[in-house]
Amino acid sequence: MKRREFIKKTALTTAGALAAPYILPSGRLFAPTGSRSSQHVVFVMFAGGVRHQESVGMRYLEDSQVGDPYPGNIMYNMLTGDAPTMKIAYGTGEGGINPIPQLSHFSQFGSLQSQGTLFNEVASLSSGHFGGLNTLIQGADIAGQGLKQRPLNPTIFEYLRRHGGYKATDVWFVGNGIDGSTPLLNYSGNPDYGIKYGANFIAPTVTFDAPGFQHFSNAKIYHPENELSPMYAMKAFLDNSFAQYGGALNAIGNTEEEKQQIKAFMNLMYDKVQNGTIMLPPVFDNGDAITVGFAAEVMKEFKPAFLCVNLSNVDVCHSNFTSYVQAMHRADHSVGFLWDFIQSDPDLAGNTDIICIPECGRNSDPNSILDENSWRAYDHNGDDLNSYRVWSLMAGPSFQAGLSLGSEGSPLGMVTDAMLTAADILGIKNEVAGAGFLHPDTLSFLDRI
Amino acid sequence: MEANEKVTMKNSDTCRDQKVPSGMIGSAAGALAAVAVFMQACKKEQVGLYELNDLALVGSAADKNKLKTNQQFVSILYTNLFQSGIASSDVFEIDRLFQSIGDSELSREVLISNFFNDSGVQLPAVADMNNDPDAFIEETYKRFFVRLPNEAEKTWIRNFIQSNPYMTPELVYFAFALSNEYQYY
Numbered sequence: 001m002k003r004r005e006f007i008k009k010t011a012l013t014t015a016g017a018l019a020a021p022y023i024l025p026s027g028r029l030f031a032p033t034g035s036r037s038s039q040h041v042v043f044v045m046f047a048g049g050v051r052h053q054e055s056v057g058m059r060y061l062e063d064s065q066v067g068d069p070y071p072g073n074i075m076y077n078m079l080t081g082d083a084p085t086m087k088i089a090y091g092t093g094e095g096g097i098n099p100i101p102q103l104s105h106f107s108q109f110g111s112l113q114s115q116g117t118l119f120n121e122v123a124s125l126s127s128g129h130f131g132g133l134n135t136l137i138q139g140a141d142i143a144g145q146g147l148k149q150r151p152l153n154p155t156i157f158e159y160l161r162r163h164g165g166y167k168a169t170d171v172w173f174v175g176n177g178i179d180g181s182t183p184l185l186n187y188s189g190n191p192d193y194g195i196k197y198g199a200n201f202i203a204p205t206v207t208f209d210a211p212g213f214q215h216f217s218n219a220k221i222y223h224p225e226n227e228l229s230p231m232y233a234m235k236a237f238l239d240n241s242f243a244q245y246g247g248a249l250n251a252i253g254n255t256e257e258e259k260q261q262i263k264a265f266m267n268l269m270y271d272k273v274q275n276g277t278i279m280l281p282p283v284f285d286n287g288d289a290i291t292v293g294f295a296a297e298v299m300k301e302f303k304p305a306f307l308c309v310n311l312s313n314v315d316v317c318h319s320n321f322t323s324y325v326q327a328m329h330r331a332d333h334s335v336g337f338l339w340d341f342i343q344s345d346p347d348l349a350g351n352t353d354i355i356c357i358p359e360c361g362r363n364s365d366p367n368s369i370l371d372e373n374s375w376r377a378y379d380h381n382g383d384d385l386n387s388y389r390v391w392s393l394m395a396g397p398s399f400q401a402g403l404s405l406g407s408e409g410s411p412l413g414m415v416t417d418a419m420l421t422a423a424d425i426l427g428i429k430n431e432v433a434g435a436g437f438l439h440p441d442t443l444s445f446l447d448r449i
Numbered sequence: 450m451e452a453n454e455k456v457t458m459k460n461s462d463t464c465r466d467q468k469v470p471s472g473m474i475g476s477a478a479g480a481l482a483a484v485a486v487f488m489q490a491c492k493k494e495q496v497g498l499y500e501l502n503d504l505a506l507v508g509s510a511a512d513k514n515k516l517k518t519n520q521q522f523v524s525i526l527y528t529n530l531f532q533s534g535i536a537s538s539d540v541f542e543i544d545r546l547f548q549s550i551g552d553s554e555l556s557r558e559v560l561i562s563n564f565f566n567d568s569g570v571q572l573p574a575v576a577d578m579n580n581d582p583d584a585f586i587e588e589t590y591k592r593f594f595v596r597l598p599n600e601a602e603k604t605w606i607r608n609f610i611q612s613n614p615y616m617t618p619e620l621v622y623f624a625f626a627l628s629n630e631y632q633y634y
Contacts, residue, residue: 201551211542219562226615234624242630249629
């Protein structure tokens with residue numbers, strides 16, 4: 001080979017190697033284009049249908065119950081404002097007359113609002129739960145999205161795993177149950193994303209309840225090399241044989257090591273439930289609080305890059321307003337507990353952001369149902385604009401402290417912004433936006449500041 | 450299923466030709482009519498005798514294209530392992546547990562390993578597997594896949610069992626119950 005020819009071929013080979021996509025260990029082709037502003041994001045779907053008036057509006061009974069003009073902030077871990085002084089019914093004990101004390105972290109450092117950024121009014125795209133949850137995780141319009149159907153468009157979980165290269169146990173969705181199609185939200189039906197980029201989903205109030213103890217808590221322990229390894233080898237052979245008939249079965253893609261970690265985590269949870277040592281908020285008398293406790297356990301064990309947890313107990317407002325304010329008070333308490341836990345964990349403190357946002361609001365006018373305090377209940381309907389009024393509270397290293405944007409009646413931002421904000425924080429905003437599925441008006445909240 | 454029909458013919462003892470005397474014309478018409486009716490009723494009786502040929506009923510992996518539901522999987526798995534039916538309330542509960550965990554494969558692993566901790570599970574002895582691996586493999590394929598292994602499958606699994614000292618019927622069953630083919634019917 002002549003020298004000139006050698007140089008030419010070498011140059012072409014080198015150029016080709018440089019131009020060829022670099023396949024990262026995760027299987028993705030390119031590294032994310034953005035940089036991370038923190039290592040972990042906790043995404044709280046403060047869901048169930050939260051009226052703007054009683055939450056960020058801090059008007060307790062003033063805007064909802066005729067004859068009870070008593071305002072006040074019943075979310076004083078998350079929001080800055082004085083608690084109600086009259087007709088206390090949102091706390092614990094008989095009649096809910098004992099407010100849950102503010103957690104010491106917030107007494108010391110101020111509310112989450114004072115530590116972060118509040119978008120006072122954000123536009124929701126749906127007045128329903130499943131639609132609202134879908135807008136939150138897809139960042140997309142949900143036209144055509146059916147109930148009992150996986151998200152039509154890719155979810156934040158799939159974007160993170162595909163474009164961010166995160167492994168399965170880096171991305172979690174902790175659900176507060178299995179009703180309302182909640183288990184369908186951890187990945188979409190989009191053929192280019194889907195199950196292989198899905199999140200690890202767990203609904204701890206189901207998994208670790210009595211049937212879980214009966215059927216799942218007594219798993220036999222196998223030796224990883226001597227027993228599990230040959231068993232998996234035989235399974236792989238059987239799967240290969242079946243694959244020639246097109247019988248492949250897609251999965252979330254936990255590696256064997258990740259599966260062992262999850263199984264060990266489950267065994268630990270069964271032990272902790274039995275011993276009463278699950279990390280729970282000081283008051284844990286409803287499903288949301290218990291779910292958040294398990295979310296903290298997942299955070300502690302897996303240190304995920306992205307954890308989504310959904311709450312929904314406030315939806316009792318369809319029939320009982322007193323229970324609604326009690327659930328909202330507990331949701332605030334639970335989120336406060338989660339943030340407090342994050343600040344106490346050396347791996348999470350200082351590099352974890354939290355994003356809290358409801359999926360939809362509730363009606364401006366009540367229905368006809370009265371509760372034990374003769375307070376009226378509220379539904380959420382598509383023809384009531386109040387059901388499309390939500391807010392977003394964010395804190396952590398990516399957010400400016402003490403910033404309050406927008407105001408009642410002057411919304412700034414959309415619910416779809418929340419997932420793009422998480423993508424922004426974790427360095428894949430351009431990839432998510434470029435995929436072409438987002439609602440066209442969606443922006444990262446960070447870009448709206 | 451094929452069936453061969455063997456038909457045997459036999460003459461009825463009740464049917465014989467009758468001679469009628471020529472002088473009895475008067476009553477002959479009536480007698481003939483009676484005989485005609487009688488003859489009409491007398492036909493050679495056909496007795497059908499059916500037999501079944503032994504045919505091996507073997508499914509094929511290629512025919513399995515429907516994914517089992519959680520409830521189907523649990524019910525069939527329990528029957529395969531315990532040789533008895535599972536209570537419907539247990540099926541319902543386990544289905545809910547499966548829904549509560551996003552990784553279905555992991556849920557199946559957890560359930561199977563729980564079943565193997567139950568004293569009621571019906572497993573062949575290790576010695577039986579080692580003494581006659583081919584019979585064990587065939588039985589396992591029939592139990593879990595409702596088909597027979599082909600020669601390549603039988604050979605690979607036999608060699609694998611014989612070359613892995615820690616392999617037990619339990620681990621073989623575990624692999625079959627977790628396999629993709631077992632998720633289909």
